[in-house]
Amino acid sequence: xGTAEYERGSKRLAAxxxxxxxxxxxxxxxxxxDFGRYIVEFAYGEIHSxxxxxxxxxxxxxxxxxxxxxxxxxxxxxxxxxAIHTGVKRDEIIEAIIQxxxxxxxxxxxxxxxxxxxxxxxxxx
Amino acid sequence: xGTAEYERGSKRLAAxxxxxxxxxxxxxxxxxxDFGRYIVEFAYGEIHSxxxxxxxxxxxxxxxxxxxxxxxxxxxxxxxxxAIHTGVKRDEIIEAIIQxxxxxxxxxxxxxxxxxxxxxxxxxx
Amino acid sequence: xGTAEYERGSKRLAAxxxxxxxxxxxxxxxxxxDFGRYIVEFAYGEIHSxxxxxxxxxxxxxxxxxxxxxxxxxxxxxxxxxAIHTGVKRDEIIEAIIQxxxxxxxxxxxxxxxxxxxxxxxxxx
Amino acid sequence: xGTAEYERGSKRLAAxxxxxxxxxxxxxxxxxxDFGRYIVEFAYGEIHSxxxxxxxxxxxxxxxxxxxxxxxxxxxxxxxxxAIHTGVKRDEIIEAIIQxxxxxxxxxxxxxxxxxxxxxxxxxx
Amino acid sequence: xGTAEYERGSKRLAAxxxxxxxxxxxxxxxxxxDFGRYIVEFAYGEIHSxxxxxxxxxxxxxxxxxxxxxxxxxxxxxxxxxAIHTGVKRDEIIEAIIQxxxxxxxxxxxxxxxxxxxxxxxxxx
Amino acid sequence: xGTAEYERGSKRLAAxxxxxxxxxxxxxxxxxxDFGRYIVEFAYGEIHSxxxxxxxxxxxxxxxxxxxxxxxxxxxxxxxxxAIHTGVKRDEIIEAIIQxxxxxxxxxxxxxxxxxxxxxxxxxx
Numbered sequence: 001x002g003t004a005e006y007e008r009g010s011k012r013l014a015a016x017x018x019x020x021x022x023x024x025x026x027x028x029x030x031x032x033x034d035f036g037r038y039i040v041e042f043a044y045g046e047i048h049s050x051x052x053x054x055x056x057x058x059x060x061x062x063x064x065x066x067x068x069x070x071x072x073x074x075x076x077x078x079x080x081x082x083a084i085h086t087g088v089k090r091d092e093i094i095e096a097i098i099q100x101x102x103x104x105x106x107x108x109x110x111x112x113x114x115x116x117x118x119x120x121x122x123x124x125x
Numbered sequence: 126x127g128t129a130e131y132e133r134g135s136k137r138l139a140a141x142x143x144x145x146x147x148x149x150x151x152x153x154x155x156x157x158x159d160f161g162r163y164i165v166e167f168a169y170g171e172i173h174s175x176x177x178x179x180x181x182x183x184x185x186x187x188x189x190x191x192x193x194x195x196x197x198x199x200x201x202x203x204x205x206x207x208a209i210h211t212g213v214k215r216d217e218i219i220e221a222i223i224q225x226x227x228x229x230x231x232x233x234x235x236x237x238x239x240x241x242x243x244x245x246x247x248x249x250x
Numbered sequence: 251x252g253t254a255e256y257e258r259g260s261k262r263l264a265a266x267x268x269x270x271x272x273x274x275x276x277x278x279x280x281x282x283x284d285f286g287r288y289i290v291e292f293a294y295g296e297i298h299s300x301x302x303x304x305x306x307x308x309x310x311x312x313x314x315x316x317x318x319x320x321x322x323x324x325x326x327x328x329x330x331x332x333a334i335h336t337g338v339k340r341d342e343i344i345e346a347i348i349q350x351x352x353x354x355x356x357x358x359x360x361x362x363x364x365x366x367x368x369x370x371x372x373x374x375x
Numbered sequence: 376x377g378t379a380e381y382e383r384g385s386k387r388l389a390a391x392x393x394x395x396x397x398x399x400x401x402x403x404x405x406x407x408x409d410f411g412r413y414i415v416e417f418a419y420g421e422i423h424s425x426x427x428x429x430x431x432x433x434x435x436x437x438x439x440x441x442x443x444x445x446x447x448x449x450x451x452x453x454x455x456x457x458a459i460h461t462g463v464k465r466d467e468i469i470e471a472i473i474q475x476x477x478x479x480x481x482x483x484x485x486x487x488x489x490x491x492x493x494x495x496x497x498x499x500x
Numbered sequence: 501x502g503t504a505e506y507e508r509g510s511k512r513l514a515a516x517x518x519x520x521x522x523x524x525x526x527x528x529x530x531x532x533x534d535f536g537r538y539i540v541e542f543a544y545g546e547i548h549s550x551x552x553x554x555x556x557x558x559x560x561x562x563x564x565x566x567x568x569x570x571x572x573x574x575x576x577x578x579x580x581x582x583a584i585h586t587g588v589k590r591d592e593i594i595e596a597i598i599q600x601x602x603x604x605x606x607x608x609x610x611x612x613x614x615x616x617x618x619x620x621x622x623x624x625x
Numbered sequence: 626x627g628t629a630e631y632e633r634g635s636k637r638l639a640a641x642x643x644x645x646x647x648x649x650x651x652x653x654x655x656x657x658x659d660f661g662r663y664i665v666e667f668a669y670g671e672i673h674s675x676x677x678x679x680x681x682x683x684x685x686x687x688x689x690x691x692x693x694x695x696x697x698x699x700x701x702x703x704x705x706x707x708a709i710h711t712g713v714k715r716d717e718i719i720e721a722i723i724q725x726x727x728x729x730x731x732x733x734x735x736x737x738x739x740x741x742x743x744x745x746x747x748x749x750x
Contacts, residue, residue, distance in 0.1 A: 159473070
């Protein structure tokens with residue numbers, strides 16, 4: 001992966017997450033700058049930049065998946081904030097998390113809603 | 126839960142899955158008809174009938190979540206077929222599954238794509 | 251779901267969890283009162299109210315499952331406290347968690363025992 | 376681990392699973408007889424032989440946990456058969472699996488019920 | 501990602517998996533050739549090509565992780581075969597799978613050993 | 626399991642984890658000393674004492690598996706510290722965690738790197 005993917009990824013990361021994604025990348029400086037580069041180049045420069053789904057759709061499915069998995073709360077919060085940043089409505093986020101009760105159980109939804117409430121409060125929603 | 130939820134759920138189940146969902150419910154006849162009723166009344170009469178997300182959005186997040194969890198292939202196939210039935214595009218389904226590579230790993234995506242291919246072939250897509 | 255399920259669920263929630271379950275429901279007031287209602291009506295008014303297993307048996311299998319899944323510590327603690335509240339013995343809870351070492355690994359049991367110890371200490375056990 | 380644990384484990388394995396558990400142990404002959412020994416000595420000679428829970432309770436929590444995890448269908452079937460063998464009632468098994476819908480989602484319960492139906496049919500239940 | 505990563509990834513894929521990995525990539529032709537490209541460029545051209553661990557070490561940790569996750573049997577088999585192909589010893593593979601009993605439970609190990617036995621038999625080991 | 630396994634396990638526990646493992650065992654004193662004994666006798670006296678893989682290899686596959694599972698951060702940190710204690714290099718640990726991005730997703734790797742950074746800092750690495 002090279003410069004083109006990195007530039008495309010950087011733009012996409014900012015478009016999706018504001019400054020939050022770049023902070024994650026910067027936080028990897030001492031432990032693995034390469035992994036920060038993969039986030040930019042692969043996760044955002046390739047996957048999130050693909051056509052076929054909007055940024056908003058991509059955030060919604062990510063929120064659903066991370067709620068269902070239930071083992072990545074820091075990332076779930078970042079993607080809830082990113083969803084808000086890209087214009088996904090508060091209610092759409094809540095609905096995606098509620099639906100996971102059917103597919104991953106009530107505790108998954110409870111912990112997802114708790115993450116959402118924390119992010120909403122921090123965002124003044 | 127009573128008659129109103131059951132009727133609303135039955136209609137929603139048919140709208141979302143065609144006849145496939147009802148076949149699952151019927152298949153529970155000998156083991157637990159009550160659980161079939163919960164699928165109709167709670168999963169479809171309550172959760173899938175909520176406003177805030179379209180049927181198509183609900184299918185897409187379900188496909189993402191089941192791909193990420195990776196332990197419910199029969200249900201993943203049913204929801205891929207249901208997504209097609211509700212008008213989700215082939216490419217949107219594929220994109221949702223591909224995005225899971227970032228959030229749940231490449232094997233999750235590979236097994237999700239394999240489920241999709243099977244359903245697409247059966248649907249003539 | 252309607253009044254009958256809600257009333258049955260409320261009673262069951264109190265019988266199983268004391269006041270702890272209602273606190274969870276109340277805590278959802280600002281984010282999703284509907285999901286609080288589903289906890290009462292579906293989880294407790296339907297599932298936990300079913301015949302065939304005692305309240306104590308239902309708590310024990312819930313503790314086992316949440317220990318095995320390992321991604322829902324807040325709910326695990328609530329159900330350990332609820333198990334005590336319904337009369338499940340301290341040793342039965344510990345045994346259920348220990349058995350999960352065979353089915354979900356030693357870390358699952360270690361984190362389950364840690365949750366149990368916290369709840370036991372808070373309960374003066 | 377030595378002779379005493381092995382003998383106690385062998386008896387417990389037979390008491391819990393009939394001949395099915397020993398078949399699993401025998402099936403490991405070519406790949407890892409040691410792991411077969413650990414099943415006998417540790418899983419059954421230690422854990423399943425502990426006081427505090429009955430054999431029936433141990434089967435029920437195992438069924439719940441394997442249903443919730445959803446990634447060990449062969450073992451789930453063996454433990455459903457073992458539950459029947461130890462005298463757990465058909466309905467108790469079904470109830471334990473249904474309750475997992477609340478804690479691990481509807482697909483987990485559907486796949487658990489499907490395993491149960493297969494075992495019940497093979498057992499003439 | 502571009503030509504350099506693709507070429508490096510292709511070589512690495514062949515070095516690690518023989519022809520098996522390329523078959524997976526080819527099998528994606530009709531559903532998502534792009535995802536096949538990501539396997540080559542990112543998974544093998546980037547991650548598997550990194551210094552710091554040998555090919556053999558990378559196969560062993562992949563086998564351990566897929567055994568522990570327990571929801572990706574097709575990929576587990578491919579990586580067991582790849583481990584053999586890169587010179588990992590039969591016993592090292594078995595040991596890695598056995599150790600997962602402690603960290604992910606006995607069913608994970610049983611299903612991992614079953615995958616290994618199938619691959620060993622097919623490889624004449 | 627008896628004296629021989631306990632002694633072998635105690636030595637192995639110390640060799641692998643320094644004093645950290647014994648602290649975990651001691652911490653179980655009030656909740657389940659038996660489970661502490663199983664850690665010593667079975668996990669270390671049996672599994673970790675097996676030939677076929679070095680202590681260093683066993684730590685690396687454990688780190689990979691716990692990173693992939695993503696639901697056992699306290700144990701992941703202990704095993705990262707143990708890996709350092711047994712002579713696994715800082716870079717090998719980081720590489721094992723990075724590789725999990727392919728097999729379990731980027732959030733698993735991010736949370737694994739975060740655990741590693743915490744342990745490295747505490748160890749002055």
